[in-house]
Amino acid sequence: MILKKRKPLFITSLSTLTLSILTATSAHAQVSAVLPTLVIEGMDENDPTRTYIDYQQASVTRNNLNKKDIPQTIDTIDVQKYKLYGANDLSVMLQGTPGVSTSYDMRGDGIMLRGFSADSSDIYRDGNRESGQVRRSTANVERIEILKGPASVLYGRSGGGGVINMVTKYANFNTASSFGAYAGSYDNKGVVVDINEVISDHWAVRLTGEHGKTESFRQGIESEINMLSPSFTYNNQNGLTWTAQYTYDKLHRIPDRGPAFQNLPEGTSIKTGFAQDGDFVDDKLQVIRSNLRYDLSDTWQIHWAASYREAYQNFDHFYLGTYCATEFTPVRTGGACAGHVGEISQVYYWQETSNSTLANTLELQGEFMTGALRHQLTVGFDYSIEEREPKLANENRDGSPIFGYVNPLTGERTSTRGSGDLQIRTHNYAKGTSSGLFMQDLISLRPDLDLMLGLRYDHYKSQAQNRLLSSDDINYQRSISDQTLSPNLGVVWRPALDHALYASYSRSFAPFGGRVSVNTVSANQNLELFDAEPQYNDQYETGVKSDWLNERLSTQLSLFDIRKHNIRYRPDPDADPYLWAVQGEQQSRGLELSFIGRVTDNVYLRGGYGYNKATVKEDKASPGNNGKSLAGVARHTGNLFVRYLPNDNTYGEIGVTHVGDTWTNLSNTTKLDGFNRVDAAVGYNMDQWRMTLAVSNLLDKEYWRSNAMPGTPRSLLFRVNYTFD
Known part of the structure; x- marks a missing residue:
């Protein structure tokens, strides 16, 4: 495998500039101490300063290193800053994050990282892949970590834009307990509980839970969440720590999914809902995990994590649809609009999908010397089995x-839902097995200069079975396997104690022609025609991570260039159906700046800005796409929040979230207009009581999260929490 690749021009120029700075600087500062694992460790979850203090480490890096020592961009988001406004879904919380584009999808999360999709393979919970079709609730999540850019060296298969890791709340020896309640617009109300008790010097237990219901600004739309997560942690005070946790998270909802707004008649209100009587979606997530760490010595540690995850989604509803402008407007499944002019013709679907993942990770971390060089080494082995079994029906037995x-102007609905005598058209079973061995070494060449080297070997296998036709016939089973290597390389230079400059190269792979999900091969597919070659994403990144104002304010600035290549196609499938060739290349370039901290004794701020130009570099199959922007990627993203604390008891906050214009298709013919959304909140503390009143969309801005889903109008949420030891 040839890994050599020419550097993009702007990265080469910046590297030359960086080298000039390095040469011109003669003072070298030695980092003599490692900062604590978390600056906010043990801080009350509802402390008004918590969401404005950065984490010094991120578990998404898998190496226990300070984030400044990692030659890639890492963002860490405390979810409490979004809970304040009532957000719970992952995609909503990531809106406005530099380099991240989000959209609405009724079935799951619509998330793009640095121009490439992260939905199928790049979202993790406590380091384990969150594969499958399910809405990802953050009801038991403490923080969200984003490692930007290709990360196959740590996690295997990937879409190439980065990795998102949700870190959950678990029993520990620092966190206080609390009860809380909330109420707000659209009959939004719920209760939360978080009891963390230290039983002894060795044992701590924790129980977190939430029950909530809410309606919507959209007619007939509502949801209900129930989450419960007990855990315990054992610490023998002699180097061994073990945490065990179970999480149950269920979301019942009446789905909100309509036709594209461009196709609706003038005068249609954004408050119009399109759900029919009897429509529903149930998402259920269950996770059992074990996390064991043991200090072998003062410098060596072993870590074993195991988890079993089940995700289940069941829906029965009408969705999407086409506006019947005339009687003969074509409908998606071949129907007609006769007799329904001026209405939305909806297509019916029933689906039941189960996903399960059994994952094991084993890591060895430690330090050693080779001559004058200090090594901080991480060696790991991953093994996982992922299964997916979807059943789908969208027709009556007679076919x-x-x-x-739905009449979009009056809201009147007509359902032709049958008696339930459905024709199940799909019942497949897919299984993905993967194992990976990786090594990453941070080598201290000098007190102010580090070199990062990493390499991973992956072996992966995909199996499929058509259970609708046969459960054991070999003619309806398929299996294919492959392997690949993933490298990364980086350098970190600290010209001063508070500043770290870095440059890096990293690669990711998407197996089987870019198919990163579990169901990569179908049960009736001719494997002789199957393209088993992986796609690759190569990234060059350079940047600087800094502390300012006596370490009260932290910033990250980065430039990146990602190339997706080895994209495959058939030049002439009629003449030679077995011949595959390289179709072309996609490119994502950009700049990201983020900052968080305290600028004066009473003023805190956090935010960032991202510029992301993601385009088709070359497309031999469809040359008309050359130069077009990739769909779903906002060119500009950013946010800025400012919090003022005049005293220990009160605070006020105001912030703006910006999402730029976004093309919704690769042909660049339809576009979502960008928006600026203003949010604000006030808080008051009295002894152990904490109260907040938050206003989302303060200026009542009308905007669209996707081409079929408007954003929520102005809404209020009041929260109260009681904290106790």
Whole structure:
């Protein structure tokens, strides 16, 4: 495998500039101490300063190093800053994060990292892949970590834009307990509990839970969440720590998914809902995990994490649809609009999908010397089995499609839902097995200069079975496997104690022609025609991480260039169906700046800005796409929040979230207009009581999260929490 690749021009120029700075600087400062694992460790979750203090480490890096020692961009988001405004879904919380584009999808999360999709393979919970079709609730999540850019050296298969890791709340010896309640607009109300008790010097237990219900600004739309997560932690005070946790998270909802707004007649209100009577979606997540760490010595540690995860989604509803401008407007499944002019013709679907993941990771971390060089080494082994079994129906037994109709101007609904005698058209089973061995070494060449080297070997296998036709016939089973290597390389130079400059190269792979999900091969596919070659994403990144104002303010600035290549196609499938060739290349370039901290004794701020130009560099199959922007990627993203604390008891906050214009298709013919959303909050503390009143979309801005989903109008949320030891 040839890994050599020419550096992009702007990275080469910046590297030359960086080298000039390095040469011109003669003072070298030695970092003599490692900062604590978390600056905010043990801080009350509802402390008004917590969401404005950065984490010094991120578990997404898998090496226990300070984030400044990692030659890639890492963002860490405390979820409490979004809970304040009532957000719970992952995609909502990531809105405005530099380099991250989000959209609405009824079935899951619509998230793009640095121009490439992260939905199928790049979202993790406590280091274990969150694969499958399910809405990802953050009800038991403490923080969100984002490692930007290709990360296959740590996690295997990937879409190439980065990795998102949700870190959950678990029993510990520092966190206080609390009860809370909230109420707000659209009949939004709920209760939360977080009891963390230290039983002895060796044992701590924790129980977190949430029950909440809410309606919507959209007619007929509502949801209900129930989450419960007990855990315990054992610490023998002699180097061994073990945490065990179970999480149950269920979300029942009446789905909100309509036709593209461009197709709706003038005068349609954004408050119009399109759900029919009887529509529902149930998402259920269950996770059992074990996390064991043991200090072998003062400098060596072993870590074993195991988890079993089940995600289940069941929906029965009408969705999408086409506006019937005339009687003969074509409908998606071939129906007609006769008799329904001026209405939305909806397509009916029933689906039941189960996903399970069994994951094991084993890591050895430590320090050693080779001559004058200090090594901080991480060696790891990953093994996982992922299974997915979808069942799908969208027709009656006689083969006739099922339609519903909604008048968008009056809200009147007509359902042709049958008696339930459905024709199941799909029942597949898919299984993905993967194992990976990786090594990453941070080598201190000098007190102010580090070199990062990493390499990973992956072996992966995909199996499929058509259970609708046969459960054991070999003619309806398929299996394919492959392997690959993933490298990374980086350098970190600290010209001064508070500043770290870095440059890096990293690669990720998407197996089987870019198919990163579990169901990569179908049960009736001709494997002789199957393209088993992986796609690759190569990134060059350079930047600087700094502390200012006596370490009260932290900043990150980075430039990156990602190339997706080895994209495959058939030049002439009729003449030679077995011939695959390279279709072309996609490119994502950009700049990201983030900052968090305290600028004066009473003023805190956090935010950032991202510029992301993601385009088709070359497309031999469809040359008309050359130069077009990739769909779903906002060119500009950013946010800025300012919090003022005049005293220990009160605070006020105001912030703006910016999302730029976004093309919704690769042909660049339809576009979502960008928006600026202003949010504000006030808080008051009295002894152990904490109260907040938050206003989302303060200026009542009308905007669209996707081409079929408007953003929520102005809404209020009041929260109260009681904290106790």
